[in-house]
Amino acid sequence: MLLTVLLTxxxxxxxxxxxxxxxxxxxxxxxxxxxxxxxxxxxxxxQTVVALVAGAGGHGPEEPWTFWGYLITALFLxxxxxxxxxxxxxxxxxxxxxxVCVAILAMQARVWQLWTA
Numbered sequence: 001m002l003l004t005v006l007l008t009x010x011x012x013x014x015x016x017x018x019x020x021x022x023x024x025x026x027x028x029x030x031x032x033x034x035x036x037x038x039x040x041x042x043x044x045x046x047q048t049v050v051a052l053v054a055g056a057g058g059h060g061p062e063e064p065w066t067f068w069g070y071l072i073t074a075l076f077l078x079x080x081x082x083x084x085x086x087x088x089x090x091x092x093x094x095x096x097x098x099x100v101c102v103a104i105l106a107m108q109a110r111v112w113q114l115w116t117a
Contacts, residue, residue: 001047001050001051001054001115004047005108005111005115007043007046008043008104009105011036011043012040012101012104012108015033015037016101016102018033018036020094022091023098027091028088028093028094029093029097033085034082034085037078037081037082040078040104041078041079044075044078047071047111048075051067051071061114061117062114062117063117067111067115070114071107071111074103077103080100081097081100085097
């Protein structure tokens with residue numbers, strides 16, 4: 001689980017920095033950034049599979065409802081940000097992507113806390 005949390009956090013952090021750079025410059029999200037978002041989404045899906053397999057083996061988190069709540073919410077954030085970015089072609093789309101990346105980073109920290117509790 002640690003590997004998927006680290007991978008997801010690094011990817012979300014890098015995408016967040018990229019989005020912050022574009023927000024400061026007043027530019028909207030690029031399609032390349034959405035491809036980066038897809039990479040974060042794939043890492044989240046891999047994390048979900050790892051958690052399912054570990055849970056089936058009897059190694060689940062102490063608070064499964066909270067854990068799965070964070071994980072499933074994180075899965076839905078990036079598609080919402082992508083739709084926002086494609087409909088709003090202003091600087092606000094970069095800010096929205098940045099906020100989503102920060103939220104995913106916070107959720108990854110909480111997922112790790114719940115997993116190791």
